[in-house]
Amino acid sequence: MSNEELQAIENWAGLALSMDEVGILVQADETKWKEAMTTRGEAWKAYQRGYLKLKAEANKVVIDLAMQGSAPAQKELLGMIANIDNYNL
Numbered sequence: 001m002s003n004e005e006l007q008a009i010e011n012w013a014g015l016a017l018s019m020d021e022v023g024i025l026v027q028a029d030e031t032k033w034k035e036a037m038t039t040r041g042e043a044w045k046a047y048q049r050g051y052l053k054l055k056a057e058a059n060k061v062v063i064d065l066a067m068q069g070s071a072p073a074q075k076e077l078l079g080m081i082a083n084i085d086n087y088n089l
Helices: 003-013 019-025 030-038 042-067 071-087
Strands: none
Touching: 003 019, 003 042, 019 030, 030 042, 042 071
8 A cells, every 4th residue: 555545544543433434435445455454464554553543632631631620531531541450461
């Protein structure tokens, strides 16, 4: 895939679109797209970069709100921390 296509994949993933939705938007061949998403190649990495950037931005918002005293955000933050703790075991 070209750098332009990889950037488009990253951008679309950063808008919380599923892998299948991004595949449609970049007009990828369905079979090749599914293979690209399961083999963890450059297209998969581009998708993950977009998704993880979005996740990081959302996490930052939750953290900022929690630090400002938002009880729902504090509860969400504690859940995020618990998930990380469970993952790192």
